[in-house]
Amino acid sequence: MSDIIFPVAPTLGERARAALGRRNLVFVGLMGAGKSAIGRMTAAQLGLPFIDTDTEIERVSRMTISELFAAYGEEEFRALETRVIKRLLRSGPRVVSTGGGAFINEKTRKQIERGGISIWLKADLEVLWERVNKRDHRPLLKTENPKQTLENLMNQRYPVYELADMTVHSRDERKETIVNEVLEAIIEYTGKGSKNDE
Numbered sequence: 001m002s003d004i005i006f007p008v009a010p011t012l013g014e015r016a017r018a019a020l021g022r023r024n025l026v027f028v029g030l031m032g033a034g035k036s037a038i039g040r041m042t043a044a045q046l047g048l049p050f051i052d053t054d055t056e057i058e059r060v061s062r063m064t065i066s067e068l069f070a071a072y073g074e075e076e077f078r079a080l081e082t083r084v085i086k087r088l089l090r091s092g093p094r095v096v097s098t099g100g101g102a103f104i105n106e107k108t109r110k111q112i113e114r115g116g117i118s119i120w121l122k123a124d125l126e127v128l129w130e131r132v133n134k135r136d137h138r139p140l141l142k143t144e145n146p147k148q149t150l151e152n153l154m155n156q157r158y159p160v161y162e163l164a165d166m167t168v169h170s171r172d173e174r175k176e177t178i179v180n181e182v183l184e185a186i187i188e189y190t191g192k193g194s195k196n197d198e
């Protein structure tokens with residue numbers, strides 16, 4: 001008796017992986033948007049390696065982000081961030097989650113534009129605040145009024161994040177739902193004849 005082979009429809013992750021091709025996927029957005037968490041889960045669905053640029057910076061410098069800011073200041077941190085991201089994007093494909101300020105730095109943004117496709121996780125102030133409020137490892141929020149600081153950063157940065165190739169609304173929903181929306185966004189974006197098409 002011959003075996004009957006049933007065709008199996010590719011999963012959403014497999015379809016998005018095929019659409020991405022050799023390109024890197026780069027998460028951008030404000031602190032608390034979910035870049036690190038959603039990036040890691042997206043990489044698992046795509047079957048690609050994941051790297052968080054803050055984790056990589058901490059590994060190479062053997063210091064925490066807070067220690068780096070305290071010892072060398074934001075400018076030095078940005079210079080290190082630019083170098084690390086440039087190196088990470090040279091090879092791939094992988095999923096890269098950046099720190100919130102990376103895409104705002106023009107040099108880093110150009111590298112991201114050349115080295116991959118970018119996705120902005122866009123979130124409202126209340127959602128961001130609820131999430132960042134729980135931890136105190138973000139040096140830029142060690143101010144008198146961190147919620148106001150976050151709002152100021154939103155006003156300054158949202159026009160720049162708008163330049164990302166894709167946008168997904170990060171909100172009070174299960175992380176799996178957001179990951180699925182990211183995968184759908186990749187399929188839609190690449191299907192439209194995106195830049196760096198393969």
Ligand SMILES: Nc1ncnc2c1ncn2[C@@H]1O[C@H](COP(=O)(O)OP(=O)(O)O)[C@@H](O)[C@H]1O
Nearest residue numbers: 030031032033034035036037038131173174175
């Ligand atoms: N959709 C979500 N629902 C609930 N919590 C989330 C969601 N997305 C992210 N988080 C949580 O919010 C916090 C901040 O997320 P994180 O990935 O560190 O953000 P970022 O890297 O953008 O600063 C983490 O504790 C993360 O688990």
Ligand SMILES: O=C(O)C1=C[C@@H](OP(=O)(O)O)[C@@H](O)[C@H](O)C1
Nearest residue numbers: 030031032054099100101138139
């Ligand atoms: O917004 C920023 O300038 C920063 C965001 C942080 O990363 P997350 O966005 O992952 O919190 C981290 O890179 C650093 O504290 C600076």
Ligand SMILES: [Mg+2]
Nearest residue numbers: 035036098099
């Ligand atoms: Mg992060």
